Amino acid sequence: MKKFFTLIAGLLLTSGSMFGQAKYENRVVNGDLEGEADPEWSSFWCHEFRVAGESQFQGFANVVEDPADPTNHCAVVVIRSEAEADEAGNRINDQNGNFASWDSQFFIYSTETIPEGKEVRMSLRVKGLKAGSFETQAHWTPGDYNHYIMFGNFDFGTEWTIIESEPVIVSADQSQEANSKFFQSVAFNLTTTKEGNTVYFDDIKLEVRDPKQPEEFEGWFNFLRKGTLSDDHIQTFTNFTGRDGASGQDVQARIVNDPVDGEPALTVTSIGFNAQEEKKEPILDEEGNPVPDEAGNPSYNISYVDMYIKENGDTLRKQDGSIGIDDWQTQFFVSTPHKFKTGEKYKVVMWARADKPATVQTQIHRNPGDYLHYQMLGDLNLTEAWQPFVFEENEISSQQSGGYTIAFNCNVLKEVNNYYFRFEEFSANSADVPISDRTLGSETISLPLGENNKDVTAKVDMSGAVENLGIEDLSIFVDNYTMKIQTEEGYGELVQPTTGAFIDANGLFTEEEKGIILTIEEETEGNTASYVITNADSGIESGNTVDSKIVFINDAGWCYLYNLRFISEEAFAGVTPDAIVEKKADGVYRDLLGRIVPQPVSGRIYIKDGKTIFAR
Numbered sequence: 001m002k003k004f005f006t007l008i009a010g011l012l013l014t015s016g017s018m019f020g021q022a023k024y025e026n027r028v029v030n031g032d033l034e035g036e037a038d039p040e041w042s043s044f045w046c047h048e049f050r051v052a053g054e055s056q057f058q059g060f061a062n063v064v065e066d067p068a069d070p071t072n073h074c075a076v077v078v079i080r081s082e083a084e085a086d087e088a089g090n091r092i093n094d095q096n097g098n099f100a101s102w103d104s105q106f107f108i109y110s111t112e113t114i115p116e117g118k119e120v121r122m123s124l125r126v127k128g129l130k131a132g133s134f135e136t137q138a139h140w141t142p143g144d145y146n147h148y149i150m151f152g153n154f155d156f157g158t159e160w161t162i163i164e165s166e167p168v169i170v171s172a173d174q175s176q177e178a179n180s181k182f183f184q185s186v187a188f189n190l191t192t193t194k195e196g197n198t199v200y201f202d203d204i205k206l207e208v209r210d211p212k213q214p215e216e217f218e219g220w221f222n223f224l225r226k227g228t229l230s231d232d233h234i235q236t237f238t239n240f241t242g243r244d245g246a247s248g249q250d251v252q253a254r255i256v257n258d259p260v261d262g263e264p265a266l267t268v269t270s271i272g273f274n275a276q277e278e279k280k281e282p283i284l285d286e287e288g289n290p291v292p293d294e295a296g297n298p299s300y301n302i303s304y305v306d307m308y309i310k311e312n313g314d315t316l317r318k319q320d321g322s323i324g325i326d327d328w329q330t331q332f333f334v335s336t337p338h339k340f341k342t343g344e345k346y347k348v349v350m351w352a353r354a355d356k357p358a359t360v361q362t363q364i365h366r367n368p369g370d371y372l373h374y375q376m377l378g379d380l381n382l383t384e385a386w387q388p389f390v391f392e393e394n395e396i397s398s399q400q401s402g403g404y405t406i407a408f409n410c411n412v413l414k415e416v417n418n419y420y421f422r423f424e425e426f427s428a429n430s431a432d433v434p435i436s437d438r439t440l441g442s443e444t445i446s447l448p449l450g451e452n453n454k455d456v457t458a459k460v461d462m463s464g465a466v467e468n469l470g471i472e473d474l475s476i477f478v479d480n481y482t483m484k485i486q487t488e489e490g491y492g493e494l495v496q497p498t499t500g501a502f503i504d505a506n507g508l509f510t511e512e513e514k515g516i517i518l519t520i521e522e523e524t525e526g527n528t529a530s531y532v533i534t535n536a537d538s539g540i541e542s543g544n545t546v547d548s549k550i551v552f553i554n555d556a557g558w559c560y561l562y563n564l565r566f567i568s569e570e571a572f573a574g575v576t577p578d579a580i581v582e583k584k585a586d587g588v589y590r591d592l593l594g595r596i597v598p599q600p601v602s603g604r605i606y607i608k609d610g611k612t613i614f615a616r
Contacts, residue, residue, distance in 0.1 A: 024121070024207035027110040031204040033063050033073045044204070045107040045142040045185070049080040053088045058143065061106060066200065074125075074202040079104040081196030101135055101189035106199070107142040108206045113182035116175040117342065117398055119211040122165040122186060124204040126156040132199065133192045136165075138174035139185040147173045149372070150186050160202070169211055169342040169401040173373075211342060220347060221430035221438070221557050223336040224423055240421075241333040241368045242268040250368050253332065258420050260353065260386065265420040270330035270358075272415035279303045327361055328409040332421060333368035335405040338428055338437040340364075342401040348391040349425035354382040358413040364403035372403040380408075382419065435484070435491060435551055435559050440468040444563040447533050448572035449516065449546065455534045456569055463527040465552050465560040474524045477552075485509035485518075486549040494553070497529075498522050505540050507548035507564075514538065516546065516566060533566065544568075 028043035046061040066072040082099045085091030094100040114120055122136075136150040151165035175183040186206060190199060240253035258265040280300040283291040290298040340346060352360070362377040377391050396403075406426075410419045443464050450456040462474060471477045478498055484491035485501050485508070492509030495501040500519035504510040517534035524530070540546060546566040551559040 022209045024209045027112060027114070027206045027208055028108060028204055029111060033075055033202060033204075043109050043111065043206075044075050044201070045109050046075075046077045047102075047105040047107075047143065048078050049084070049088075049104065050078055052080065052084055055090060056092075061201075064200075066202070072202070074200045075106070075204075077104060077106045077190060077199050077201070079190045079197045079199060082194035084196060099191065099194050101191050102137075102187070103191040105142070105190060106134075106188040106201060107139070108186040108188075108204060109142060110184045110206055110208075113140075113184045114170055114175070114208055115182070116170050116172050116177055117211070118170050118208050119167050120170055120206065120208050121167040122151055122163075122204075122206050124163055125160045125202045126154070126163055126199065127158060127160045128156060128197045128199040129158065130193075130195070130197045131155070131157045132190070132197050134199075135189040135192060137187040137189065138170075138183050139187045140176070140181050140183065142185050142187065144181070144185075145187075146176045146181060146183060147171070150174060152366070153192075156199070166339070166402070169398050171373075171397075171399040171401060173399055213343075216431060217345070217429055218431040219429075220425075220427035221433045222425050222427045223338065224426055225440075225556075225558060240266050241335065242266070243329075243331040243333075243369070244269050250333070256420075258353075260384075265422055266332070267418055267420050268330055268332045268410055270411045270413065270415070270417045270419065271325065272413070272417070279305055325411060325414065327412045328363075328407070329411040330409075330419075331368070332408040332410060332419065333365070333405050334408075334423065334426060335368060336426060336428075336437075337404070338433055339402055339404050340396045340400065340428065341432070342396055342398045344396045344432050345393050345429050346391075346396065347393060347425060347427040348377060348389070348406070349423070350389050351386050351422040351424070352380060352382050352389060353384060353386045353420050355384065355418045356413065356415065357381075357383050358410075358415075358417055358419070360419065361409040361412060363407040363409065364400045365405040365407045366403055368405055368407065370405075371407075373397075373399045376400070376403075376406050386420075386422075430557060433557070435561075438557055439551065439559045439561050441465075442561040442563065444565060446565045446567055446572060447518075447531055448569045449533055449538075449540065449566040450535050450569050452535050452537055455532055456572075457521075458531050458533065458572070459528050460531050461527060462529050465562075466527050468560050469552065469554045469558060471554075474527050474529060475522065478520045478524060478529055479522055481552050481554060483550050483552045491551065497552070501550075502536075503546075503548050503566075505538055505546065507546045507566075516540075516548075518550075518564075540566075 030043065033044075044061040045059065047056055047058050049055075050057050050062075061075040061077060063073055064076050066074050080088075080103065082091065085099060085103060092100045092103040108122065126134075133153060133155045135148075135153050137145065138147040138150040139145055151168060154163050154165075155161070156163070170183055172178060175181070190197070241250050242253040243250050244254075253266045253268070255264050256267050257263065258267075280302055283299045283301055285291050293299040354360075360380040360382055362375070362380065363371060364373050364376040365371050377389070377394075380389055408419075408421070410417075441464050445460055447458050447460075448456045462477070465471070466474055466477060469477070469481070471481075479496075481497065482494040483497055483501070484494055485503055486492075487509045492501075497520040500517050502510045502512060502514070503516040503518060504512070505515065514537045516538055517536050519532045519534075521530040521532060548564040548566070549561060550564060551561045553559050
C-alpha cells in the first residue's frame, strides 16, 4: 500500500459557508402539467393570438398533448409573425417602432409575491416547431411590467431543450416595492424572431429561498493575475474591451504607449461634433470614365466634413440626423469571470487620465454592453495627468447582483478625446470566488488502473499546470503545491500531490482508506511527473472506466484543472503518448470543470478544442 495523505484542515478554497442556507421552495402549481390544477390558481398565463386576425388573448395558457408523445402534457403558446400582425392591423411595436418581442408572451405566475433580496431560480423544458429564443422580464401580475431583465435570454430547438437559469437575487428594480408594486411573474417575450412559431413548455419550476449569508471575510482574490497589460488576462480572465467612437462595436481594448510617460496603457477614443469623416468622390473624364492616378488606379477628390453637429446645448447627432450621441457612445469595459452577488465586497485599484480633462461615468453590466445598473464606482474626474482611483471594500447591492463587468462611459465630454487606463487590482472576497472562476486552464489525461492491490505508474506531461500557474520548476510544484479532488458537492480537502489522495469508484474524493490512491513521485524530469496509481480494493471491475477531476492550486488561489480518466492497463497500453493529453478538438464547449455546455453564456470562460475561450 502506498503512503497515505494527511488532510490539511481548514484550507477550503471552494465557495463554502459557515452559515446555514434555506432550501429552495417551488412557487408554481402543476409544473409538469399532468395533474389537476388548483381550480383557483394556475401558474401559467399567456398573451397570444390564438386566432389569426383577432385581438390578443390574455389568460391561462392552453395545456395540450405533446405532439411527439401523447402521454405527456405541456403548455403551448402560438406566436404570430410580423406579416400576420401587419395584415391584422394590430401589431405591437417597441419604442423604436419595431415589431415588439412582447407581442406574444408566456408567464410563470408565482403563487406568492417574491420580495427584494430573495434568491430565485428557474428551470423548465422548451421546444418549438422552429428553433427560437426568448427574453425574460420581471412583472408583477402578467403584463404589469417591472423590469426588462429577469434571468436573461435563452435559446431552444425543435426537440426538448432543458433550461436552467443562474440564481438571481431579486433587485429593487425587479420588485418595484418602492412604487407599491411587487415581483410575482416571469414574462417570456417570445417574438424575438419575426417569422411566427408555436412553442411548448413543460416541467416548470420557479424556486425561491433566502440567499446565503455573505461569507466570513477571508481576504482578497485579485483577478488581475499578471499585471494589467499581460496577454494572460487580456484574453482570459480580466477581459478589457473597448468601444471606440461611433463604431458601436465591442473589440479587444487597444494598447498604446502613453504619450505622457511612454509606458503601455489601455485606451479608447471618444467622438464629438468636431470629429470628421473622409469623403471620397471619383474623378471622372468628360465621358464619365474614372481618371487613373500615376499607378493606374482610379483617382479621387478627398475632402473632410464634420460627422456630427451640435444642437440643444450638448446634444450631438449625425449630419443626416440618424444617430444621437449618448454618454455611452464610447465605452471601456473590464470583465471578470466572477458574477458578483448581493452583499459581496469588492475592491478596485486603477489609474486613469485623458488628453483633455473629462468626467467618466461607471456602470455595472453583465457582459460588455449588457447593461445591469447605472452605478458602480461613481463618476471619475480625469485630468491630463495620471491619477489613482481606489475603491476599497465596496459592497454589491441587490440592483448590481449578477454583474461582472465595469463599464466606463467615456463620451460625457462630447468631444474627441483619448482616455487611458491602467489597473492594479480588481478583487473579490476570496471566500466567494469558486474554483470555476479561478481556473486558468483545463485538459484531460488518461491514467492506467491495475488489478486490486496493485501499483501502476504513468508519466504525465504537466506543462499546462506549470505554465499557467507560473511555476519555474516542476519539482517545486509537486512538492509544494496542493490539489483538490472532486466531490458530489464541489471539491474535497486540500492534499499534497506527493502524499496522495483517495478516489472512490465513482471518481469522487473519499476519506476511506481504499479506492484509487493517486500520488505523484517527487522525482521529475522536465515538466513530466510520474503518477503512481494504486488500486486499493476499489471494487472496480477490469475494463471499467472511472472519470475524476483534480485541480492544482497555487498560493495566490489560481487553479489548473485535470480531467482524469482511469482506464485498464491493457487499454492504457494502446494509448499513444500524443493521445494521453486529450485536446478534444470536437468543437464542443466545456466549462472549466470539463462539463459539456450546450449554450455558452456571454462573459464566461470555456474550453473548446483544447483552447480557453472567453464567450462574448
